[in-house]
Amino acid sequence: MNTQEKKKLAGMPKVELHLHLEGTLEPEMLLNLAENNSVSLPYRNVDAIRAAYRFADLQSFLNLYYLATQCLRKEQDFYSLTLAYLRHCRDENIAYTEMFFDPQTHLEHGVPLTVVMAGISAAQKEAEREWGVLSGLILCFERDRPAEGTIALLEEAERIGGIIGVGLDSAERDHPPGKFQETFAVARALGLHRVAHAGEEGPPEYITDALDTLFVERIDHGVRAIESPELLRRLREEQIPLTVCPFSNVSLGGFGSLQQHNVGRLLDAGLKVTINSDDPAYFGGYLTENIIATWEALGLSFEQAVQVQVNAIEGSFAEEQKKRDMLQNLMSYLDQH
Numbered sequence: 001m002n003t004q005e006k007k008k009l010a011g012m013p014k015v016e017l018h019l020h021l022e023g024t025l026e027p028e029m030l031l032n033l034a035e036n037n038s039v040s041l042p043y044r045n046v047d048a049i050r051a052a053y054r055f056a057d058l059q060s061f062l063n064l065y066y067l068a069t070q071c072l073r074k075e076q077d078f079y080s081l082t083l084a085y086l087r088h089c090r091d092e093n094i095a096y097t098e099m100f101f102d103p104q105t106h107l108e109h110g111v112p113l114t115v116v117m118a119g120i121s122a123a124q125k126e127a128e129r130e131w132g133v134l135s136g137l138i139l140c141f142e143r144d145r146p147a148e149g150t151i152a153l154l155e156e157a158e159r160i161g162g163i164i165g166v167g168l169d170s171a172e173r174d175h176p177p178g179k180f181q182e183t184f185a186v187a188r189a190l191g192l193h194r195v196a197h198a199g200e201e202g203p204p205e206y207i208t209d210a211l212d213t214l215f216v217e218r219i220d221h222g223v224r225a226i227e228s229p230e231l232l233r234r235l236r237e238e239q240i241p242l243t244v245c246p247f248s249n250v251s252l253g254g255f256g257s258l259q260q261h262n263v264g265r266l267l268d269a270g271l272k273v274t275i276n277s278d279d280p281a282y283f284g285g286y287l288t289e290n291i292i293a294t295w296e297a298l299g300l301s302f303e304q305a306v307q308v309q310v311n312a313i314e315g316s317f318a319e320e321q322k323k324r325d326m327l328q329n330l331m332s333y334l335d336q337h
């Protein structure tokens, strides 16, 4: 991608579909929250935290991630966290984003769901009003916890209102999606959208399992689909969107470097690939940086970057009219630049 194209990409209206709000907690905010909420962290300053952001694998990242979430206590904390990410969206021209949150972690820390959701919702409204940044919220269940209690949690979230769907995240290895079949069936009956992390560290079978038992509409990550020609064919034929997160995959050791990432091969195979930042505070960059660095490492074209944005619009859970508007905005931006 040349300098001109990079500029064009930066200004282009974009969509993000795989983003954990807790993963946007930057070291500076983490230190402030720890102090305000009297939580003691094993890090004295921002440099010490950044040094801790060198992970061996998904589990080592999750250990730090869950430690940091202990500093999120009050409605104001969730509001500030969400608003800071949505301000990033404004600055990067991300017009629409679908954000994950992990309520079970916060409940374990004694923070009620109403507090978490009130803070997030206030920030969503403010970002829409002030900057025109639109967002949806997806409640994630942590797959390494028991499925018991997740239906009650889902029903409580529905009573509060404000979620557009459910997801499945956290440590994938040895935690196949099927365990949450019943919970996802309830979500489906409630008219909620469904996604799941699968094929990140887990085998391709987990992707198939998520499609067949949880009836997910998108696969988060899904990069290990490449190991199964049969699954690749299915993903292509059914045009199941994959929310690929290159910086995250490299940070957690899924690929040795961006040059070794398989996103170019997935695109060549005709899959509906999207690019996302996952946990940008931890993995070295937000959406635009993910796209530019990956495209440079793999020598992908500007047209492929546009294709990925079209995929993200089509693969989003925005209403049909909103999708048409977003496609229209993208095309008129490209015409004008």
Ligand SMILES: [Zn+2]
Binding pocket: 018, 020, 169, 197, 220, 278, 279
């Ligand atoms: Zn994720």
